Amino acid sequence: MLDVADLTVRFGRLTVVNNVCFSVGEGQWLMIAGPNGAGKSTVINAVSAGVPYEGSVILRGRDLKGYKPYERARALGVLSQMNLIGYAFTAEEIIRMGRYAYAPGIFSRRAEEDNLRVTESIEMTGVRKLLKQSTLTLSGGERQRVFLAQLLAQNPSLLLLDEPSNHLDLVYQKQIFTLLREWLETPGRAIVSVVHDLSLAMAFGTHALLMNKGEATAFGPISDALTAENLNNVYGMDVFGWMSGLMAYWRRDSENI
């Protein structure tokens, strides 16, 4: 579905992403993991045409550079890490904006399908109560859910998520990840997401791309890519020991009860 080859991004003389190759097939959830400054978000930005890049990004057999903006938006959608809003738009206005790619012309009208998709995505993300509220008064987590609703209304077949659970408390983190896993069950869909939480990556990902200092250090099915050896190398610490150590606290408590 998405094939990225030799992706290189340079900011001036600084090479932020260097010759990264990966691919995502239908039904797969690719987790991009790695320490801060590894270039994870930049990969997402490049694939969503936010920064100039070298190399090839092939989406559904066509080079991404040949897509018109609205064609690209129908094929892939992006949830960014930071969504600061300038003005007091209501949540509903923002969600409806997700349908832009289906009527980009001046005289395009709202279709029945638009209403259907919007209603559906509002129900899925549980933001009905927020619809009339100014998005400036929403909490970070609520805002994130509003933009997720916009993304689902946009109805792309590939989702690019930059830390989707950022700002979300545990309840919504669980809800969103479960929701995304359900979304993925429909054939022809795929997800690429940047995650910091390695446990979430392990639990929900099918594949993983491990990055360090702009380079891909491992890519493959999740259990092959996120091995103890790979992770320890990249993070420069005993990742498995640390994570298991944390987990032990939960086990001990449950045993005491």
Added chain:
Amino acid sequence: MNSAREGFRPLTLLIFLAASLITFAICVAAGSVRIPPADIITIIWRSVRRMPAPADSAAYSILLSVRLPRVICVALTGAALSISGAAMQGLLRNPLADGSTLGVSSGASLGAVTAIAFGITIPGAPFAGTAVCAMASAFVSLTLILSLAYRLDFSLSTNTIILIGVIYSMFVSSIITFITILAADKVRQIAFWTMGSLSGSTYANARVLAVTLFVCGGVIMTRARELNAFAIGEDNARHIGVNVGRVKLIILITVSALIGVCVSIGGTIGFVGLVTPHMIRMITGPNHNRLLPACAFGGAVFLMLADLAARTVLNPLELPIGVVTSFTGAILFVYIFFKSRRNGHA
């Protein structure tokens, strides 16, 4: 979900239209010579029917050759500046964006001041020299600012543009001062013009303003949805499929044309494009489908009232209109800024 919600409701349109017409009538009637409304209607009626001027032609000529073209020009300028301001504020997601912060107003001023100082005129059309110079200079400034911004930052990030715009304005104002010193005999004329004045407006000015406003304002209004997307955030606009580069170009070109024409006719009239959209946004909300048409009316009303104050407050002395707009505008701006900070409107 009803689908008419995003547009401009007919009733709201009617209220804005009525407010503009009433203001227009008051501004035409009031002044150093007060003309009763009944006389105004008779005079306009006679003029439309091409009947000869009546015996006591003082009111007749004041109304038709001085006041009417002036008020029309003021209204059109107000509308054009406000639409430009609203469009820039949406596009750059910056409530402080305006023709002046972009550098287009200064660019246009430079052209006009050059024309006044060196007496550049086009034979056969007395005011066209200033106008053409101002428009050309506005376009050149825009191209310069844009290409600089593109070179510095591929994505045309909003901060880059505003920073370059502000620096460019400073640069240009130093050149204007320089030119003013060179052309010492025209200092008074230049000074009065830079403060902004629409006192000498003609029907020809009004025609130019109306055509520009109709074409450029119309183009901007067809891009209301894209402006909404930009106002939420440029990245988000790109993600939902907006052709970001092209929309930016269209808006910047139309805005610079509007501002160029306004500056060439009325001089730099500050704060209209900055303050009107803020006030209107409190009534209509940030959605450009409603905001842009409302701004056209709101800007017209605001500037007509400012002009009325300029010519009546110190009667028979006349203030430059830019002084009135900046004076009231700055106070209003501080008030709005405080209020929006408290309500989280920003």
